[in-house]
Amino acid sequence: MKRNHPMTAVLVSFLFLGLVVIFTPLIGSQSLNFSRVLAYLHGQTTPDGTIFFRIRLPRVLLGVLTGASLSLAGVVFQALLRNPLATPYTLGISSGGAFGAVLMIKLGWSITWLGFSTVQTAAFIGSVLTILLVYTLSRRAGQISIHLMILAGVSISYFFGALILMVHFLADFTQTSQMIRWMMGGLDVVDFAVIGRTLPLLLLSFAVLFALARMLNLISLSEITALSKGVAVLRVQKIAFLFASLITGLVVAMSGPIGFVGLIVPHLMRIFTGPDHRYLIPASLFFGGAFLTLCDTIARTVLAPVEIPVGIITALLGGPFFLVLLFRQK
């Protein structure tokens, strides 16, 4: 089987993202007129412009950033763990984050600092502590044991899963429904300021991980191969691990543990770009951002005015779509 040039896939996914960003904010329970939206840019205050720029565009931006981050983190974890089934959540980042969030909902503390709510902050801290724990547990004699890392991550996920159930059990009805809603993941709870504050960190992480692309190619084969071909494996593992965890922790804190994107987008893109990370990373970033935004558009329109949590749509749509592609590929 021959592949097309991987650059084609990168360009197509970029164009797709462009179209999604321009057109999905026009769709919604209130349909917008494009010329009246443009008039807003010339200083005219139109309701269409306000809805487009103040409500829908931030949400689309958050969708793009979240989808891109989760897809990239999926790519990086699959390479680092040399396991095509790895996801951004394999090592327990999301369960640690979820525990932090659920605990904060139960405690009911509510302080906002720098635009971040306590639930977001607790989710982020939970994610970071979890990943530090997994990392510490899997260090052995100056190396990272991938095997130990997966085992540690999976056991810690179960552990936090139990703790989350415990908190659920102790919570009252309102809190429980809040918790369940958080666990489903959604892009509706964030204002522009939060996006603005996390954007530089996310973009920096994207750049760093892209710069590691060629080293990730070698590490995805084996550590010994990578070493013998000149990669400083431990250093690259540390950096990749740190930044992939950081972006996962940030988006989990902002939008909850949205599932499935981080697993299928890397796979889907690999069909078109092949496994070379220099193409796979940008294609996954672009397509992942577009895919999640598209799913979110469906989530907020299909039963409008009721909004379905986007995590449900990603799995409902992504699952069958992915299976069809997989079986057609052969």
Added chain:
Amino acid sequence: MISVQKIDFAYNGWPVLREVSFSVARGEFLAVIGPNGAGKSTLLKLLDGILQPQKGYILLKERPLPDYSRRQLARLIGYVPQEFPVAFHFTAREVVLMGRFPYQRLLGGTTAEDYRVAQEAMQITDCGHLSERFFTRLSGGEKQRVVLASALAQQPEMLLLDEPTTALDLKHQVHFYRILQKLRRERQLTIVVVTHDVNLAALFAERVVILKQGKVVADGPVAEVLTRKRLESVYETPLTLVRHPLSGTPVVLPGRSPNGKEVGA
């Protein structure tokens, strides 16, 4: 080229190599043989700096190995591991081009020079026709040649090969060793091969080091080192040694024939 000085190595306190010393001259073809668990593969990993000895030191071109960065080492040493796992669908050419890593800049693209060297490496190892095929779908012999091409793309001065022909049939075994011989002749590559195949080693290498239980028990020219007595004591089994009718090199056969004792009896 490389000199090993009294190295000790243990995995988590489990001793593997003890006081191992030897050196390899530039352009030499050295075979390291010995029973299972003698520490041969570990020795190769130490030579490539993948593992570090607990005692003693290794000099590469008169410089201690830890003084080199991974990148510098990759430009000097090509390592062909016993297994080359590939979890994703890389093509053979992509695998070979990965050998260019130590020459590439962080954000630089793949240069024309990279493609040229990779192409040449694939011609030498006779796998140019495989370049578009997925590595995972190749046969054992094809894979081994692609992995060798990837090591050659590093333009090394020395090749370390760990059991390179174990999974290959007779034709591919000979073919593979011929390629090594040619590389040594035409490019003065230093070659260290770890193998169980004493006969092939005798046919192609000029010097043999025998390891047993982590120690060097013999080191010298093929004809001197490979004697029946020594091999019998190393492998702890009765053996017969004959001369190859064409090359005159020793050929080892299992079982002992003198005194009418039958093979396998």
